[in-house]
Amino acid sequence: xxxxxxxxxxxxxxxxxxxxxxxxxxxxxxxxxxxxxxAQDGKGLWSEYDPQQLASLxxxxxxxxxxWQWYQWRREVNQDKKPNPAHIALALWQQQAKASGExxxxxxTQNVDxxxxxxxxxxxxxxxxxxHGNIWKNHCLQCRxxxxxxxxxxxxxxxxxxxxxxxxxxxxxxGEALNEKKWQAAETAAYCCDLFLSIGTSSQVYPAAGLxxxxxxxxxxxxxINPEPTQSSVVDYQIQGFAGLVLPSLFKA
Ligand code: BV8
Ligand code: ZN
Numbered sequence: 001x002x003x004x005x006x007x008x009x010x011x012x013x014x015x016x017x018x019x020x021x022x023x024x025x026x027x028x029x030x031x032x033x034x035x036x037x038x039a040q041d042g043k044g045l046w047s048e049y050d051p052q053q054l055a056s057l058x059x060x061x062x063x064x065x066x067x068w069q070w071y072q073w074r075r076e077v078n079q080d081k082k083p084n085p086a087h088i089a090l091a092l093w094q095q096q097a098k099a100s101g102e103x104x105x106x107x108x109t110q111n112v113d114x115x116x117x118x119x120x121x122x123x124x125x126x127x128x129x130x131x132h133g134n135i136w137k138n139h140c141l142q143c144r145x146x147x148x149x150x151x152x153x154x155x156x157x158x159x160x161x162x163x164x165x166x167x168x169x170x171x172x173x174x175g176e177a178l179n180e181k182k183w184q185a186a187e188t189a190a191y192c193c194d195l196f197l198s199i200g201t202s203s204q205v206y207p208a209a210g211l212x213x214x215x216x217x218x219x220x221x222x223x224x225i226n227p228e229p230t231q232s233s234v235v236d237y238q239i240q241g242f243a244g245l246v247l248p249s250l251f252k253a
Contacts, residue, residue, distance in 0.1 A: 001241045006249065009223050009237050013250055016195035016221075019097075019105045021090060022211055023243075024201020026226060028113050030084040030244035046070055056174045060141070064157045064166055071169045072154065075135060083119035086199070086243035089251055091120035094127050106189040110201060110208050112171045129182050129189070131208060137170035146170075178207065190214040199225045200243050203232060 013019075025035035036051045046054070049070070053059045060067040083091075090107060097103035107121050107128045112135040121128040138147040138158070142165030151158060151167075158167040172178055186208075190196060196215035203209040216222055216234040223237040224230065225246050239246050 001239065001246065001249075005237050005239055006246075009239060010250055010252075012195050012221055012223065012237075013093075016103060016193075018189075018193045019103060019195045019197065020189040020193035020211070020215060020220075021105065021107045021197045021199060022190075022201065022208065023090075023107065023109045023111060023116070023199045024203075024205075024208075025111060026200020026202075027086050027109075027243045028081070028084075028111055028115055029200065030086065030242060031081045031113075031115055033078050033081050033113050033115070046073065052174050055171070057176055060166075060168060060173070064168075065155070068157045068168070069155055071135065071171075072151070075152075078113060078135075081113065081115065083115045084244045086247045087115050087119035087121075089247035090116065093251055094121055098127075106185075106193075108186040108189060108208070108211065110205060129186050131172070131178050131182050131186050133169075133171035133179075135169055135171055138167050139170050140165045141168045142166065183207070186211060187214060190220075191218055193220050195223070196220045197223045197225065198232075198235075199247070201226070202228075203230050 029035060054067055054070045094105045097105045107116060109116050109128060109130050110132050112132050114134055114136055116128045117123055138151060139145060140147060140160035140163060143160060143163040145160055145162040147158060147160060147167040149158065160167055190211040191214055193215055196212060198212055203212065212222055212234055222235050223239065224235045225239045225243055227240060227242055229238045229240055
């Protein structure tokens, strides 16, 4: 890891007043949750399917049972996954910032695994905005009523109790709009921050990937933490490393 860059980023982290952190699947990699790309590397039983097809409204409408079973499989393989040092370092930073009152640290995540929340980042304090939803929740496709029954082991698509419609995972599919309120909060965080940290994302999925440009446009410093740097021209500091190692070292006294 580039010690000089790390030292400069440590100072930025200390001095920043308003921070916006954007995380992607790479932050959960060290918890053993594979990213979309890895999940299709021929190892898994779903490798012959395209995740963008499965994680889409069309895919669900074409074959509800198949898409439902793909989510049931992901929930099954990920149910006992734990937050890793990256999630924990971010949650601790947020708690310290809140206690000192000197910094605001808002975490926008593309991940649906709920590990930031499990690590202590508080969704109710709007400290973690899960813009792509939450894989552990379900709602009705037709009337949007939340579906609160236990679905573990269920292979058929459950029926909504309110209207008899089809129950689906409460994640944002490709081609679907993001939750308006959450997206507004994410844009505001990026627009008002003086430091933007992009951690564990290939910055290919929109509109999330546009947040970095929004932060840059209003003068924020941009830091990227990723073992495989994206070629983004707006990044001021590139920390090439695993989030689970870099983040704890960022906050080392
Ligand atoms: C929208 C929930 C409009 C689901 C996800 C053509 C047709 C239709 C749409 C589009 C189109 N062209 C563009 C679009 C828009 C589309 C899009 O951006 N497509 C991309 C692929 C080009 N976006 C959408 O459709 C969005 N909606 O645009 O709506 C609209 C507006 C109004 C009205 C109606 C419609 C919705 C996007 C949300 C999709 N849902 N997740 C589910 O999980 O099942 S996105 C999903 O894939 C993940 O959440 C993640 O965000 C994304 C990418 O996943 P990964 O590849 O796994 O992760 P990532 O890219 O983050 O890469 C991992 C990185 O980590 C790598 O860089 C790696 O180097 C790094 N890494 C690895 N290990 C570590 C690490 N880093 C640090 N430490 C480590 N240890
Ligand atoms: Zn319903």
